[in-house]
Amino acid sequence: MPTLDWIGKKAVVNHHRQVPYRLLKCDAALSAGDADAGNLLVRGDNLLALKALLPYYAGKVKCIYIDPPYNTGNEGWVYNDNVNSPEIRRWLGKVIGKDAEDLSRHDKWLCMMYPRLALLRDFLTEDGAIFVSIDDNEVQNLRGVMDEVFGARNFVATIIWQKNYAPKASAKHFSEDHDYIVVYAKFADTWGPHLMPRTEKQDTMYKNRDDDPRGPWRPNNLAARNYYSKGTYRIQCPGGRVIEGPPRGSYWRVSEETFKELDKDNRIWWGKDRNSVPAPKIFLSEVKQGVVPMTIWPYTEAGHTQDAKKEVVSLVDFGDSDEVFITPKPTRLLERVLTVGADKDSLILDSFAGSGTTGHAVLKANAADGGRRRFILVEMDETICREVTAQRLTRVIKGYGDTPGLGGGFRYCTLGEPLFNADGGIAECVSFADLARHVFFTETGVPIPKQPRKVSALLGVHAGKGVYLLYNGVLGDKSVKGGNVLTGSVLATLPPHDGPKVIYGAGCRLGAERLRREGVTFKQVPYEIKVT
Ligand SMILES: C[S@@+](CC[C@H](N)C(=O)[O-])C[C@H]1O[C@@H](n2cnc3c(N)ncnc32)[C@H](O)[C@@H]1O
Structure with a gap:
């Protein structure tokens, strides 16, 4: 099968594995409504944010929608649609090294997208799918990179969204009136879209x-x-x-x-x-109760870009500034994505959140049908995140002008410290719950089961294997008596599990033969915990 190559590819294909896990910190002052509604808005580069979110949400997202920068080469825009933001430039320099100077804008875009798509795939449920908005600037590169990350056999469709309702007289060649939405499933053989309501x-x-x-x-x-x-x-x-x-x-x-x-x-x-x-x-x-979704989405059904801008201007106070967020999608477009790709209780992820249209559409859909959909949004630009995304969501939740609120709520989060310091030690700010979540996820690849209030050394069981963490504070006392060392008496007091056990602790006093007899694999904290 033909593959796509670009300058910098070697440096990024495994990069997502090296990104450190970080803590997430919630900021109550910037959050709104019901904090337990299960919705998150995370401010930060999505590469770091997705890695931080994985231990909580790996394999749990039914529908991902992303609207990454289109890379039009238009540098003049206030809200860049390319990969030239200072954060991404710094990141490329660090990851690619001196070759970064030779990257064309398409190389940069591919370097930016590859590790982020690789992480996104890990969030999908077995019956999940990803929808990616794009236009002709990068659609062919997107298809190539998606074929690699998701597998060409999991390509589902390229939807054409008619974004304009009138031709652009200023067009150099044709008036470009559509965007694409490229759809890949985790497993296209078994994935199917929901039917659209009959009109x-x-x-x-x-x-x-x-x-x-x-x-x-x-x-x-x-x-x-x-x-x-x-x-x-x-x-x-x-x-x-x-x-x-x-x-x-x-x-x-x-x-x-x-x-x-x-x-x-x-x-x-x-x-x-x-x-x-x-x-x-x-x-x-x-005939079926609904209609099989078609690949052409006219503006009469899915909204157009003017609709989208009006929506954002009516919801966000830009003051006297001319700097209105200029690349939003209409809520109707996202409502359609949710109809086709999500259930009433699905988790939906958008890691290029912009003005938060995906969150708005989720809140609207829940208010309309009593569903329990939840969203996770990630936005890198701090000004956009605080002053556009959070503001829009807050107004939609609480109501604005004569428009009543839709209810719900979200937590505003920022990225905290990496869990591990440069020497591989556990960072001081890490709590037992943080470490437990991390150990369980890196050991099993799935999020830790919901914990009862009482802290237990048995974190959970996955595929028949019990995962234990011996702790004291977070390993404050590493002495044998501190409870962090696996001894015969500690083993006798551990919550029972019938089957193999993996026990993480600061040390082990049991011999290899005893461990074998007891079905225990011992892993030393912190050295045998995966840190990236
Ligand atoms: C095209 S806009 C998304 C618009 C959005 N669909 C809406 O309806 O408002 C892309 C957004 O992604 C953000 N972004 C770009 N790179 C990012 C990154 N690495 N991590 C998180 N957000 C990023 C940009 O700041 C911008 O707000």
């Missing part, structure tokens, strides 16, 4: 021309261009006409036997004259 317009196609007691129906075409092995028979119409077979190059879509059965059940429409090409009836009462 009135779609239902008006169903009529009842012959007063069929089964209600309105629409005629289907009996001829199809695909090959149907049983379908080239002669048809005798009730009005006398003989049809020798389907039009050249096509086939009848049902066998002669099925056709006769359908006709007997009055499921064939022969036209008013009873001499037309027969059409099988499709009854409204028998």
Whole structure:
């Protein structure tokens, strides 16, 4: 299979593994509404934020939507749509080294995206999918990099969203009126989109021309261009006409036997004259409750960019500043993504949050149908995060002007210290709960199960294996009597688990034979804890 190469690729393909785990700190003053609603807005570079979030949410997100910088090369914008922000420039310099100077803007974009997509994949549930907004500047690079990270076989579709309602007279060539939304599933074989609700317009196609007691129906075409092995028979119409077979190059879509059965059940429409090409009836009462989503999303259904800007301006106070956030997506677009890609109780992740449209759409969907969807948003730019994203969410939750609040709430978080210091020691600020979450996740690859209030050395069981952490404060006292060292008496007091055990502790006084007999693998804290 062809693969994509670019300058700096070698430095970034495994980079996500080296990113240190950090603590998350919640800021109550910038949070709003119900703090326990399960929603988070994290301010920080999403590479660090995603790594910090993994121990909590790996394998738990049903729907990821991201709207990364499009990399249009337009440097003049206040809110950059490229990868030239100071944070990303610094990061590229650090990760790529001196080659960073030779990177083209496409190389930089790919270097930025690869490790972030690699982390995002780890958040998806087995039945989850990722939706990525993009335009022609990077769509082909995006497809290449997504093929590598998610697997080409997991490509689902490229949706075309009609973002403008009128042509741009200033266009150099064509007026570009659409964006793409590229969709990959974790496993495309088993993933399926939810159906879209039927619209009135779609239902008006169903009529009842012959007063069929089964209600309105629409005629289907009996001829199809695909090959149907049983379908080239002669048809005798009730009005006398003989049809020798389907039009050249096509086939009848049902066998002669099925056709006769359908006709007997009055499921064939022969036209008013009873001499037309027969059409099988499709009854409204028998079609699926919704409509299979199409890959073209017109602005009449999914909103357009002017809608989106108006929405943000009505929700965020930009004061006298001209610096209005100029790249939002309309809430209707995100509502559609949620309809197709999320359940009523799904966790939804957007790691390029911008003005917070994804969070807004989640709150709106919950208010409309009583769902319990939750969102995690990440935004790197501090001004945007505090003054646009948080402000918008707060107003939507509490209400603004004459618009009542939708309810819900979110916690505003920032990134704290890495869990481990430069020497590999546990940072002083790390609590037992922090270390426990980290140890369980790095040992098992899944988040720690919900803990009862009482602290226990048995953190949880995964795939039959019990994971234990011996602690004292967080290992403040490393002496044998301090409870952090695995001795015969400590082992006897540990909560029981029938099966293999992995025990993390500051030391071990049991011999290899005893450990084998007891089914214990001992791992020394901190050296045998994975730190990145
Ligand atoms: C195109 S905007 C997203 C707009 C959003 N969909 C909306 O409806 O408002 C991209 C956003 O990603 C943010 N961003 C860029 N690089 C980032 C990174 N490494 N981590 C987190 N956010 C980032 C930018 O600051 C910008 O706000």
